[in-house]
Amino acid sequence: MPFSATPPEGLVTLSANARTVLEKRYLVKDKSGKPVEKPEDMFWRVATTVAEADRRYGASDGAVQAIAEEFYFLMTQRRFEPNSPTLMNAGRPLGQLSACFVLPVDDALSNGQSGIYDTLRSMALIHQSGGGTGFSFSRLRSRGSMVRSTTGVASGPVSFMQLYDASTDAVKQGGTRRGANMGILRVDHPDVMEFIACKEDLxxxxxxxxxxxxxxxxxxxxxxxxxxxxxDPVSKKVTGELRAREVWDKMILGAWRTGEPGVFFIDEANRYNPVPHLGDYEATNPCGEQPLLAYDVCNLGSVNVGHYVSNGVVDWEAMRRDIALSTHFLDNIIDVNKYPLPEIDALSKRIRRIGLGVMGFADMLVRLGIPYDSAEGVEMGRKVMEFLDVEGKKESERLARERGAFPEWAQSIWGPDETCARDANGQRIRPMQLLRNCNVTTVAPTGTISIIAGCSSGLEPLFAVAFMRNQAGVMMPDVNEDFVAIAKAEGWYSDELMERIAKTGSVQHAEVPAKWQSVFNTANNISPEYHIRMQAAYQLHCDSAISKTTNFGFAATVDDVRAIYEMAYEMKCKGVTVYRDGSRDNQVLSTGATQ
Ligand code: ADP
Known part of the structure; x- marks a missing residue:
């Protein structure tokens, strides 16, 4: 039975900003560029497409219609949003719904599958479909080494990365955004110094x-x-050595100067690879929250955790139901997705990886009156992530009983004692659990979907209380509504104060009560240590890695950055990304203070 053509009646709570973003980037348009659907139609298109998967597992017409309506209100009431490609492509001819891919790059120009130019082609197809790609260039022979067939010399990983970069420029995604990539090189690759420096020129x-x-x-x-x-990646022979501290210092200096390179703690990530019998993690997706195997894919979605606080109390029961519904949604995506390559299609169905995360965490803390940079704030981060992880896995287990575990389950880290993957000491890595998905949780940046949901992004602190946001080329004002409501209720609101806050980028002004100065403390005023402590607290209960930027003030020193990199390693983070305010042009978010 077909779904009704029009979305169901009921409460929809999208803001004007959200409608603008959807109109600019996500709604189906006619040839003249005019949208032919409303945001409500878009969400209904997504909900009905994703609900269709239930039919394959025996759901009746009525049950499929009912779950479509639940998905619809989950998104339109801003309790959860899937990653951008799902919103853009569900129910449309392209039908590619995932944000994250990793492709292998073999040491051959072409071998018919994953040589340099074969993967270049695959990359273009993924970018065209709205996905982001990550690559490890570590398998490529180093610059200057011999190429037997031509007796020439190889040009090395960095030169091929430049080639991929140029191709990315050429392929626009549906005419709206350019593709995004992650390039990874192992620290023991002979070209590592050249790699570290390759983005010095911005x-x-x-x-x-x-x-x-x-x-x-x-x-x-x-x-x-x-x-x-x-x-040497080809001969596996030792070709030289470097002083580790020199290399470490060079990375840290680069990060201090421009924010790059980041680091990916590759052994730590591999310790929790759920399916080590299928290969190692070599790379991550563009924003770093998803270490993935070769030809691996992940569809992401985020629960807006700030939504569940009212009158200073968290409604954990409502959040529990929505986490289950969101997990169900993401699992369905795997079945209705149209993948750009057969290898990706096959692997996605064998391991059924999904990435459920949070957004609106800073809003949640504000509504609870807890400063982000406090022991209580960090504990709340740990608790929310644990809740998401436990409840998401309960639903994945329920789905496994109904629809079957992911096919590689027995040999995965979640499998039974007799067959599961174990660590080098023969110990279990995770407790046994029947699961539909090899990985359930992550934390994505939620760059666009947090605007659609009108909430703070990912697990990040508030960027600012009043600021201008450059979204798809449009500068949009953004004011924290919780702050305005409190200021008005307590009688210290004025337009002039909001202007001052936008200009200075800080809430440290005399008329703002001390309590609210600490609760509304923003990213640049939060010490880097607290950024990492929060990341580490989330990592404790997260299957995948975490997207997190550790902000530094412009005056931070190279040693400050070094201390944070070392702290992140000690605290078992899977990666670090730092950003020193003002160190790059064209920031996406900017407060008056840095302009
Ligand atoms: P969104 O809010 O649009 O769903 P996020 O900011 O949460 O996206 O990013 C999630 C993932 O989406 C990134 O890690 C990356 O893999 C992919 N991604 C983000 N931006 C782009 C882009 N411009 N092109 C391709 N992929 C992207």
Whole structure:
């Protein structure tokens, strides 16, 4: 039975900003560029497409209609949003619904599958469909080494990354946004120094984020101030050595200067690879929250946790129901998705990876009156992530009983004692649990979907209480509504105060009561230590990695950055991204203070 053509009646709570973003980027348009659907139609298109998967598992017409309506209100009441490609493409000819991919790059120009130019082609197809791609260039032979067939010399990983970068420029995604990439090189690759420096010039390789794959061996050498080996990726022979501290210092200096390279703690990530029998993690998606295997894919979605607080109390029961519904939604996506490559289609169905995360966490803290940079704030982060993880897995388990566990389950880290993957000491890595999905949780940046939901992004602190936001080329004013409501209720609101806050980028003004100065403390005023403590608290109960930027003030020193990188490693984070205010042009978010 077909769904009704029009969305169901009921409460929809989208803001004017959200409608603008949807109109500019997500709604179906006619040839002249005029939208032919309203935001409500778009959400109904997504809800009905995703609900269709239930039919394959025996749901009746009525049950499919009912779940479509639940999905619809989940999104239109801003309790959860799926990643952008789902909103753009569900129910449309392209039908590609995932944000994150990793592709292998083999040391061959072409081998018919994953040579440099084969993968270049695959990358273009993924970008065209709205996805972001990550690559490890670590398998490529180093610059200057011999190429037997031509007796020439190889041009090395960085030159091929430049090639991928140029192609990314050429392929626009549906004419709206350019593709995004992550480039990773292992720290023991002979070209690592060239790689670390390759984005020093801010006009180069602009479609890539870069991270160095850091091993435990390397970090031990940093601690001991020892040299470590560089290994040729083809012959596996040691070709030289470097002083670990010199390399570490160079990365940190780069991060201080421009925010890059980031680091990806590759051994730590692999410790929790749920399906090690299928390969190692070599790279992540563009924003770093998803370490993925070769030809792996993840569809993301985020629960707006601030939504569940009213009158200073969290409605955990309502959140529990929505986490279950969101997990169900993401699992359905795997079945209705149209993947750009057969390899990706096959792997996605064998491991059924999903990435459920949070957004609106800073709003949640504000509504509870808890400062982000406090022990209580960090504990709340841990607790929310644990709740999401436990409840998301309960639903994944329920789905496994109904629809079957993911096919690789028995050999995964979640499998039974007799067959599960174990660590090097023969110990279980995770307790046994029947699951529909090899990974359930992550925390994404939620750059666009947090605007659609009208909430703070991911697990980040408030960026500012009043600021201008550059969204798809349009500068949009953004004022924190909780702040305005409190200021009005307590009688210290004035337009002039809001202007001052926008200009200075800070709420540290005499008329703002001390309590609210700490509760509304913003990203640049929060110490880097607290950024990392929050990331580490979330990481404790997160299957995947976490998207988090640690903000530094402009005056921060190189040693400040070093301390944070080392703290993140000690606290078992899977990566670090830092950003020193004012160190790059064209910031997406900017307060008056940095302009
Ligand atoms: P959104 O809010 O649009 O759903 P996020 O900011 O949460 O997206 O980013 C999630 C993931 O989406 C990123 O880690 C990346 O893999 C992918 N992504 C983000 N921006 C782009 C882009 N411009 N092109 C391709 N992929 C992107």
């Amino acid at each position: 006009t180069k390789i602009t479609n890539f984020n870069i991270s160095v794959g850091i091993t435990t061996k390397f970090m031990d050498a940093v601690k001991a101030d020892a040299n470590y080996d560089l290994v």
